[in-house]
Amino acid sequence: KAGVTQTPRYLIKTRGQQVTLSCSPISGHRSVSWYQQTPGQGLQFLFEYFSETQRNKGNFPGRFSGRQFSNSRSEMNVSTLELGDSALYLCASHPGTGWGNTIYFGEGSWLTVV
C-alpha cells in the first residue's frame, strides 16, 4: 500500500512569488490535512479537506489556500511569499471518518523563501 506522496520535496522561491505543493493521500483515504512545521512554532495545522470540501481551517492568513480534487489528491498554495513562510509543509492522510483511525504523514515539502 503506497504511502502519502508529496511533491516537490525541495524548492526555493523568492519573496513575492507564489508556490503550489501537491499531496497524494493513501488510496481510499478521503481526508487530507496540511501542517506547517518550523523550528520556532513546531507543527501548526493549516487546513483539512474531506470530499473536496474544507472541513477545518487553522489560524493562517488568506495567502494560504488549498483544494482537494475528486480523486482525493490535494494541493496547497501560498501566494505573495514571505521569508517567514520558509518551512516544512506536511500533508497528512486519513480515512476521513472516525477520529480513532491513524493519521499518516508524508515526508513533506521543504520550502525555502529567499
Add this chain to the structure above:
Amino acid sequence: TQLLEQSPQFLSIQEGENLTVYCNSSSVFSSLQWYRQEPGEGPVLLVTVVTGGEVKKLKRLTFQFGDARKDSSLHITAAQPGDTGLYLCAAQGGSEKLVFGKGTKLTVNP
C-alpha cells in the same frame, strides 16, 4: 486553544541510559498521541492513549496518560542510537485536526 507543553526541549544522552519526556496541558483531552519524527521524514504515530491512568508499552518505550487526562509521559529504557529523533505529543483538536507540542529533540550517542 489547547496548548501542549513538552519538556525537555532538547535531550542528549549516552546509549544505555534511561530518559523521560513530558507533555503537559491545562486542558483535559479525550486522547493523546505520541509521534516520532526522524530527519527528512514526516511524523510517525507511536501510540494513542485514551483512558486516564493508562500505561502502554512498545518494546523499550512506556507511555503513560495522567489520571486527569491533562498530561502524558514517554519513558525510554536503555536508549539506543536508533531512538534518536523528534518526539511529539499531539491531541485531537476537533475533527481530524491535531494540536502538537513543539517536541523533544532526542540524541542518543553511541
